[in-house]
Amino acid sequence: MQITIDQQLSLRTLTLEDAKTVFALTDASRAYLREWLPWLDITREVADTTAYIEGCIKGHEAKSSLSLVIIFQNEIVGIAGFNVINYNNKIAAIGYWLSEGAQGHGIMTRTVQALLHYAFEELQLNKVEIRAAEGNTKSRAIPERLGFTKEGTIREAEWLYDHYVDHAAYGILASEWKQINEDFSCS
Template sequence: MKITIDNELALRTVAIEDAQAVFALTDASREYLREWLPWLDFTKEVADSKAYIESCIAGFEAQSSLSLVIIFRHEIVGIAGFNAINPSNKTATVGYWLSKDAQGHGIMTKTVKALMHYAFEELQLNKVEIRAAVGNVKSRAIPERLNFTIEGTIRDAEWLYDRYVDHVVYGMLAKEWQALL
């Protein structure tokens, strides 16, 4: 699957062939990403990225998740998609990360906007959530920029290496999204 956003930016289903590029990107941004992502210490070699991609493919085949590489100017710069899709409740949870060097181009805002369109138009979902650590200002800026509603805070939602962090839960309903278009 491929979603073309503009002449510089596209999303594509992650593939096994991406393992080397995804690992290299992860490794190059390791310290930057580690501040808010709990899996960096478990991604130590290409085989770890390959195993991650295999789980992404299994999730896609089961229709329980969707992981896409973010391609900017013909290079993979991050991952975005639906960490969980619940067909019974017609909901999904968005997750994303972007390399440090790719920041500042509006990539993630455009990416999440494209994911919202896909969720509501193609998957016919009713609600999309984004959860971000309270202190993760950059990640929280995306749903805030796209007019998501803050639905609450989950205390001690995630273990982040040496401490728990609270998550802010953002939600967007299909009818709210349509009203914004």
């Protein structure tokens, strides 16, 4: 699957062939990513990334998740997608990370916009959620910028190496997303 966002930015399904590139990207941004992502210490070699991708492929085949590489100017710069897709309740949870060198180009905002379009138009879901550590202002800025509602704080939601962090929980409904898009197109 491929989603073209614009001439410079696209998303496509994560494949086993991406393992070396994704591992190298992870390794190059390890210190930067480690501040907010709990899996850096268990991603020590290409085989660890391969195992992660195998899990992503199984999730995609089971229609319970969808992991995509973010391609900016013909290079993989991160991962985004639906960590969980719950068709019974028509809800999905978006997760994402971007390499340090790719920050500051609006990549993640446009990526999440494309994921919202896919969730609401293609998958016909009713709600999309994003969780981010309370202190992760860059990650929290994405749902805030895109019209999500902060629905609450989940206390001690994640163990980050040597401490717990609280998560800000955001949600947007299909009806809200459609209204935001209508308002944007009318202005």
